[in-house]
Amino acid sequence: MKNQVLCFSKIMAALAFIIALTTMGCKKEKNEGSKQPNIVGSWSHVRQVGSFRNILTDLGINADGTGNEYILNITTGSSTPISDLDFNWTTENNNLLKLQFEDGTAETYTYSLDPEAKLLTLESESGDSKEYIRME
Secondary structure, X not given: OHHHHHHHHHHHHHHHHHHHHHHOOXXXXXXXXXXXXXXXXXXXEEEEEEOOEEEEEEEEEOOOOEEEEEEEEEEOOOEEEEEEEEEEEEEEOOOEEEEEEOOOOXXXXXXXXXXXXXXXXXXXXXXXXXXXXXXX
């Protein structure tokens, strides 16, 4: 009887092991939600919209996945804030930058980075492209 119990225990343990192996799959790793440290920093883009008027966009990208986009209208005599929004950011596949703004909007950009030139290029889904210069 003792041998039967021992044999039964071994069979149950083997069966449990086989069930565990077949029900546990390998976890597929996603690159979603990662943060590329190379784009962390302060970045600025200036767009001329008239003879004496520019739009300045400053992106502050923090290592903790937060950031701020500050947009300023600059004329010869004054400057007026247009927008000042906080965001959360992630990168995906080493070429997508996703921004989730505090106002509920989201933007996805294809990005390229030239560290030597201190240049970050963001291309929106609509094809609009902006070059940002790293500010130090």
